[in-house]
Amino acid sequence: MSAAENACRECGECLVRCRYLGFSRKKAVREMRRVNLGLPSEIFERCAGCAACNAFCPHGAGPYDRILAAWNARNARRGIPARAAYLLPFSRPNFRTDLPFSAEERALHEKWGKGDPPAETVLYPGCNLLAMPLLATGAIFNRLPVWGRFDLCCSEMYWRMGLFGEVRAAAARLTNFYAGKGVREMVFMCPAGANMFQNVLPGRFGARFDFKISHFADWFLAALDRGEFHITRPLSESVVIHDSCHARLLGEPFMERQRELLRRLGTAVYETRQNRAQGLCCGMAAGCARFSARDIAAAALKALRALDDSPASRAVTYCGGCLLSLETVRAAAAAGKPLVHTLELVRTALGENPPHPGPEKGRALLVGIARNALPAYLSRRRLHFG
Ligand code: SF4
Ligand code: SF4
Known part of the structure; x- marks a missing residue:
């Protein structure tokens, strides 16, 4: 025990x-x-x-x-049932690589996945930003270059499903890959990647990383304080925030920093009734118990209803995975409050006109699920992992 x-x-x-x-x-x-x-x-x-x-x-x-x-x-x-494969990072197709990518998005994947790190401080994109790569463009990412690929996955979905052998293998693979590469600081936008690299992989699965792990909100707020960026278009709107599961595991100071960042942009930040440590799942993790699309949809609808109940004009999340899950279910279910990624608000406040990829990616993911994941529900095959 x-x-x-x-x-x-x-x-x-x-x-x-x-x-x-x-x-x-x-x-x-x-x-x-x-x-x-x-x-x-x-x-x-x-x-x-x-x-x-x-x-x-x-x-x-x-x-x-x-x-x-x-x-x-x-x-x-x-x-685990064959239908779970669509959520696994190294299956093809899966819920990230199955998305259609434009030539511009593919060019970013290629640039970010090349050889050595472009700087000592880099942003780890993880599969969620790789799914929406245009979000990580503009002035911020000229200073904070992105470096990463789909196959440098943090193994979050393996961990959430309880496939610990795969997590252990990922810990060894990532340790070997990053050793001696000269990265001094790895900045994470995605709370799942941050928690995996900061706590889960080294704490429980033996990974060793020789770089400092930072969170985007801390990095950006520090850069703002140093005068490296300027809020030229303050946002005078209210937003209701959705927290990710990994943010709950990273703790209250992490979640508060996400709100502080939004307030610095000029937004009024609203909370859902069940928020922060008690916040609701975006749906994705709800599929880990029975590998059921119905469970995922039910959990996502519960989270969407909580956001829609708020008087805020838009809903925001800093987790690309939550955004994609919620947008996918919203595309299937009903209209509601617009959802945005924190990076969209940050870039708007800096005077840029960022893309708004959520709805289109959500619709594409819905098509991918219907075409490639749902047919596997007919299969009795089970997948076995070491
Ligand atoms: S809260 Fe749950 S896990 Fe914690 S001591 Fe009580 S029963 Fe055990
Ligand atoms: S659904 Fe309930 S039991 Fe499961 S992780 Fe959340 S609080 Fe814990």
């Missing part, structure tokens, strides 16, 4: 506060006992993977980590 498991007092607090399971205290205590005894639990079938319970636990017992560990054991035993 690990230290985290020992810390569990079986109080049930984490599951009582979960916004997806709807457990009574009695049931929460009973199910957590089952988890501690290594028995099957309803949690493993219904968890939306939002990671909030780690913040809810007053004893630092990491209930979300233990759900992942249980999924890892389940998947090692039974494998």
